[in-house]
Amino acid sequence: MTQLDQLTFGQLRVWLSDRLQLRGRPAATINRRRHEPAYELPMQTWDAGNDAFRRRFVRAVNQILKDCTQNPWHPDHFHNLAALIEEGRIDSAAPILKEIAYSGRWLRRTNGRWLHMLVLRTLLGLGHKLTPKFWLDENRRLHNEYPELIFRGLLAHGFEQAFSRLNQISQNAESMRRILNLFPSLIDKNGLDKIKQLAADALPSMPDNIAGEIRNWFPQWDYGPLPIPDAPDYQIPDEEIADIINQQANDDRGWDDALTPTRAGPILEGSIVSSAA
Amino acid sequence: MPFEDFAVTPERQTIVEDIRRTTSNPDYTLNQYQTFDNMDSDPQLDHLPATDPASRSSLIDLLEDEAPTDDAERLDHIFDFCHTHNQRGEPANDVNSTTLGHVNNIANLAHRVRAPAGETAEQARARIRQLVRISDPVQRLASQKQSLGSTPLSPYQMWAFYDEENDAPFETFTDSREANVVRLGLGHYDNTNHELIRWTHRLPSNINPFKPTAWDADADNVDWRPTGKTRPLRTDFGDGLSEVVHESISAQDFVTPAGPLEV
Numbered sequence: 001m002t003q004l005d006q007l008t009f010g011q012l013r014v015w016l017s018d019r020l021q022l023r024g025r026p027a028a029t030i031n032r033r034r035h036e037p038a039y040e041l042p043m044q045t046w047d048a049g050n051d052a053f054r055r056r057f058v059r060a061v062n063q064i065l066k067d068c069t070q071n072p073w074h075p076d077h078f079h080n081l082a083a084l085i086e087e088g089r090i091d092s093a094a095p096i097l098k099e100i101a102y103s104g105r106w107l108r109r110t111n112g113r114w115l116h117m118l119v120l121r122t123l124l125g126l127g128h129k130l131t132p133k134f135w136l137d138e139n140r141r142l143h144n145e146y147p148e149l150i151f152r153g154l155l156a157h158g159f160e161q162a163f164s165r166l167n168q169i170s171q172n173a174e175s176m177r178r179i180l181n182l183f184p185s186l187i188d189k190n191g192l193d194k195i196k197q198l199a200a201d202a203l204p205s206m207p208d209n210i211a212g213e214i215r216n217w218f219p220q221w222d223y224g225p226l227p228i229p230d231a232p233d234y235q236i237p238d239e240e241i242a243d244i245i246n247q248q249a250n251d252d253r254g255w256d257d258a259l260t261p262t263r264a265g266p267i268l269e270g271s272i273v274s275s276a277a
Numbered sequence: 278m279p280f281e282d283f284a285v286t287p288e289r290q291t292i293v294e295d296i297r298r299t300t301s302n303p304d305y306t307l308n309q310y311q312t313f314d315n316m317d318s319d320p321q322l323d324h325l326p327a328t329d330p331a332s333r334s335s336l337i338d339l340l341e342d343e344a345p346t347d348d349a350e351r352l353d354h355i356f357d358f359c360h361t362h363n364q365r366g367e368p369a370n371d372v373n374s375t376t377l378g379h380v381n382n383i384a385n386l387a388h389r390v391r392a393p394a395g396e397t398a399e400q401a402r403a404r405i406r407q408l409v410r411i412s413d414p415v416q417r418l419a420s421q422k423q424s425l426g427s428t429p430l431s432p433y434q435m436w437a438f439y440d441e442e443n444d445a446p447f448e449t450f451t452d453s454r455e456a457n458v459v460r461l462g463l464g465h466y467d468n469t470n471h472e473l474i475r476w477t478h479r480l481p482s483n484i485n486p487f488k489p490t491a492w493d494a495d496a497d498n499v500d501w502r503p504t505g506k507t508r509p510l511r512t513d514f515g516d517g518l519s520e521v522v523h524e525s526i527s528a529q530d531f532v533t534p535a536g537p538l539e540v
Contacts, residue, residue: 002349002350002353003349022432024357025350025353025354025356025357026353027360028353028354028356028357028360029352029353029356030433031465031497032360032433032434032495033436033463033465033495033498034382034385034465034466034471035381035382035385035386035389035431035432035433036385037385037388037389038432075392075393076392076432079391079392083388083398086397086398087398114393117395120395121395121396125397146394146395148394148395148396149394149395149396150395152395152396152397177423177424178394181394181396181400181404181424182396182400182404184400184403184404184406184407185397185399185400185403185404188403220416220420221407221411222411222412
């Protein structure tokens with residue numbers, strides 16, 4: 001196996017470029033049986049290397065990135081380079097990434113939005129929060145294809161920024177589902193109660209089908225139902241009132257004499273809404 | 278024909294000795310030349326003419342042409358040769374409709390499934406952990422298919438196994454990590470901290486399975502044997518099971534959902 005710290009700058013640049021694009025001898029020693037990511041060994045070597053090697057390594061990574069600006073790689077391969085930069089915390093790549101992001105130069109290319117997203121994701125991963133307006137503008141440039149990234153970008157500016165704009169960045173049920181993919185780690189870091197309350201408070205401003213995705217997500221993943229949103233004119237759909245009552249009945253008494261939405265609505269809607277108010 | 282039969286000149290004999298030395302693993306005390314012996318004895322590599330699967334003479338030819346100057350370069354060439362001759366074994370067409378079992382690891386899967394997503398590696402790992410821990414198997418399968426989409430779950434070929442006696446390949450396994458790793462001969466996960474999951478799948482019509490050859494097993498897999506079956510790493514963990522290699526599948530091909538292996 002090639003000793004990376006023995007390679008010159010030029011050799012390292014070629015080796016890394018081939019490795020990350022799964023080409024030739026540099027990619028030969030990837031442990032395919034355990035599906036080893038292509039960037040794993042270079043990152044470990046960079047982590048453990050001496051100062052001279054680390055300087056050479058960063059120069060090589062940045063040169064590869066500069067070369068990419070005119071001829072971007074396939075997104076699957078650029079994902080490997082992006083992961084190396086992000087997880088290796090190679091912050092000196094940020095100016096090049098910003099140039100690509102601001103110019104939008106890749107957007108008109110094949111797989112352009114995917115590549116552009118990878119650039120933004122890497123910048124964010126390096127800790128570049130940019131501005132809330134930037135992320136909302138990028139959502140338009142990306143045609144709303146990566147709402148989870150935009151949500152993360154807004155989240156970097158605080159929960160309020162992100163959750164208050166959920167209705168702008170989540171334009172259909174699928175985009176909401178992509179955002180909800182982030183919730184397990186949000187809950188891990190911030191606690192279930194806080195995330196539930198933030199989600200519940202965002203519901204009143206959202207269309208029913210998208211709000212339904214959020215409301216259903218929590219019980220679906222065994223996190224229990226959301227609290228009733230803190231909004232005077234918020235009305236829970238009859239179907240969900242029935243679901244909540246039935247769930248509570250099952251939990252409390254072990255019987256399943258189900259309330260249908262038709263039965264539950266008129267009986268309960270008024271009292272729950274008035275108690276929320 | 279073993280390597281030696283193709284070593285018709287002193288130079289080619291030296292190359293064979295180089296292959297044996299370069300692929301040796303002194304840590305594998307059972308037989309440090311196991312990888313070479315696998316390549317030398319795999320009956321699937323005896324077919325002539327030598328292209329499908331590529332015979333041992335092709336590897337000697339390659340090293341003769343490339344003339345590597347040291348063992349590191351030589352080993353890279355051997356690995357590369359193996360990869361360019363993946364899935365050249367006997368087609369296992371009778372397995373197309375069989376339910377196959379597979380073990381994978383969460384960190385590498387997370388890198389793969391976040392390729393087309395704006396999440397961090399940590400967020401992708403948390404997503405997968407949650408997906409594999411849903412208690413209701415029907416909901417778990419549906420959620421995994423929805424969340425993981427049609428992204429191929431590896432950039433490389435996949436290894437899978439099946440139980441000829443049972444359509445549920447993991448039926449005779451416990452959920453223990455050790456039992457799965459040892460019985461399936463997954464030495465690359467033995468004594469590591471990789472967080473593992475397992476699933477079963479059926480191959481879509483555009484993916485064909487093959488019986489693995491020593492080239493599929495790569496230049497460093499001392500735990501594999503050319504028998505067509507997995508080789509348990511230790512005794513008392515059950516018998517070996519039939520194995521195949523094939524192109525990567527996606528979560529849409531799952532028969533039973535991915536679930537965690539317990540430490």
